[in-house]
Amino acid sequence: MPGNTLNTTVYPKGSLETLSQLEVQQLSEVGSGRTYRLFRQCALAILNTGVQIDNAKTILEAHADFDVRIHQQDRGVCLEMINAPGDAFVDGEMIASTREMLFSALRDIVYSDSDAGRPRTIPDNSQGITEYVFHLLRNARTLRPGVEPNMVVCWGGHSINQAEYKYSKKVGHELGLRGLDICTGCGPGVMKGPMKGATIAHAKQRITEGRYLGLSEPGIIAAEAPNPIVNELVIMPDIEKRLEAFVRVGHGIIIFPGGVGTAEEFLYLLGILLHPDNADLPFPVILTGPVGAAAYLEQIHEFVAATLGAEAQARYQVIIDDPSAVARAMNQGLQKVKEFRREQRDAFHFNWRLKIASEFQLPFDPTHANMASLQLSTSLPKHELAANLRRAFSGIVTGNVKDRGIRMIEQHGPYQIRGEQSIMEPLDALLQAFVAQQRMKLPSGMAYEPCYQVVS
Numbered sequence: 001m002p003g004n005t006l007n008t009t010v011y012p013k014g015s016l017e018t019l020s021q022l023e024v025q026q027l028s029e030v031g032s033g034r035t036y037r038l039f040r041q042c043a044l045a046i047l048n049t050g051v052q053i054d055n056a057k058t059i060l061e062a063h064a065d066f067d068v069r070i071h072q073q074d075r076g077v078c079l080e081m082i083n084a085p086g087d088a089f090v091d092g093e094m095i096a097s098t099r100e101m102l103f104s105a106l107r108d109i110v111y112s113d114s115d116a117g118r119p120r121t122i123p124d125n126s127q128g129i130t131e132y133v134f135h136l137l138r139n140a141r142t143l144r145p146g147v148e149p150n151m152v153v154c155w156g157g158h159s160i161n162q163a164e165y166k167y168s169k170k171v172g173h174e175l176g177l178r179g180l181d182i183c184t185g186c187g188p189g190v191m192k193g194p195m196k197g198a199t200i201a202h203a204k205q206r207i208t209e210g211r212y213l214g215l216s217e218p219g220i221i222a223a224e225a226p227n228p229i230v231n232e233l234v235i236m237p238d239i240e241k242r243l244e245a246f247v248r249v250g251h252g253i254i255i256f257p258g259g260v261g262t263a264e265e266f267l268y269l270l271g272i273l274l275h276p277d278n279a280d281l282p283f284p285v286i287l288t289g290p291v292g293a294a295a296y297l298e299q300i301h302e303f304v305a306a307t308l309g310a311e312a313q314a315r316y317q318v319i320i321d322d323p324s325a326v327a328r329a330m331n332q333g334l335q336k337v338k339e340f341r342r343e344q345r346d347a348f349h350f351n352w353r354l355k356i357a358s359e360f361q362l363p364f365d366p367t368h369a370n371m372a373s374l375q376l377s378t379s380l381p382k383h384e385l386a387a388n389l390r391r392a393f394s395g396i397v398t399g400n401v402k403d404r405g406i407r408m409i410e411q412h413g414p415y416q417i418r419g420e421q422s423i424m425e426p427l428d429a430l431l432q433a434f435v436a437q438q439r440m441k442l443p444s445g446m447a448y449e450p451c452y453q454v455v456s
Helices: 021-028 033-047 056-062 096-113 126-139 162-177 193-204 239-249 260-273 291-307 323-344 368-372 382-401 403-412 421-436
Strands: 005-010 067-073 076-085 151-155 181-184 212-216 232-235 252-255 285-289 317-320 415-418 452-455
Touching: 033 067, 033 076, 033 096, 076 096, 096 126, 096 232, 126 239, 151 162, 151 239, 151 260, 162 181, 162 193, 162 285, 162 291, 162 323, 181 193, 193 212, 212 239, 239 260, 252 260, 252 323, 260 285, 260 291, 260 382, 260 421, 285 291, 285 323, 291 317, 291 421, 317 323, 368 382, 368 415, 382 403, 382 415, 382 421, 382 452, 415 421, 421 452
Parallel strands: 151 181, 151 252, 181 212, 212 232, 252 285, 285 317, 415 452
Antiparallel strands: 005 076, 067 076
């Protein structure tokens, strides 16, 4: 249930301070339809930062009377907030980080839905989609030409135990001591821990312009509000463009313990790195966690071996319970990235040379029919099998936390995932382990109700 609410007017800070008259007109006309509903949903999630609910349907229903109206001013826009959650304010003033993220969301959603942000025809080829991702990131002022590789992406669970959270903070601290910046999915748990550790380390090293980049998408941000450490928020149009943004702006990736969402991200990354065109491209990847997560890390490692083989395992390191070793290994990997890009005359700020096949870029609609028709066969090339496994996990994430997915499961029952027994058995074992370890249990205290059935 929502707590205190209030009505207020908020002005831009961090984004949208300088607009053309046409842009102001376009924004002020956003009062109905898909774009408005999307922004209202994202705005409500941002205003609920810190609330321990990761179910979009629950948040939307709890704040059914919340509204946001966009008004034109002489030199920009302002937002009128009606029945806004009181936790986003201090003595009637909106918290600065919340205000920045609120207008970042408006910037990204309106840009991607406008003629400026959307190509005349939505690209359906690999190069066109990559160009689209580039333009979205450039509009958000995320790309910093000339800065040497130092952006470390951290993936992991939003609902993890304290030991795993503290470990992610220690790793972030070690990264920060080495002057590295952090990019995460911007929510709680592992998406917050490395950023928090890095802020302390940056302060120790007197680094005043540390970057804490959060990349989200509308369906995720509605369930996982950004953590307040994020100082750059970018909302991509869908999960596939969000994942591409991670690997285009990140120079290396650390994967912490998590659940289905983390497995989806890991499979997406492995599928890209297994493409023959990327065989010689340096991209440091480290799978890590505290000693208490050793069983989880081993299960993931064994699942990769059983489904994608030793070639996939060779694309990452596993380091258990050693934050400084993780940071040193990542730093060494980034040096190789820097040398490679200099030799190839490739940009530091955007990984143009990385080949991403269209099956990793085109949005996957996790309907019951599409989930049931996924090809999970050892006859497929490894990178294509990884793409379909990623789609299976993406559907489970949708059924777990996204409003539309939750409603589809309520209406039609669990998804059915079919494939060869040699793939389905390790997949089923991994998913059951996630449930047993409470890696798919929502923080509401209710027991997890599986949104899927594995059929071999």
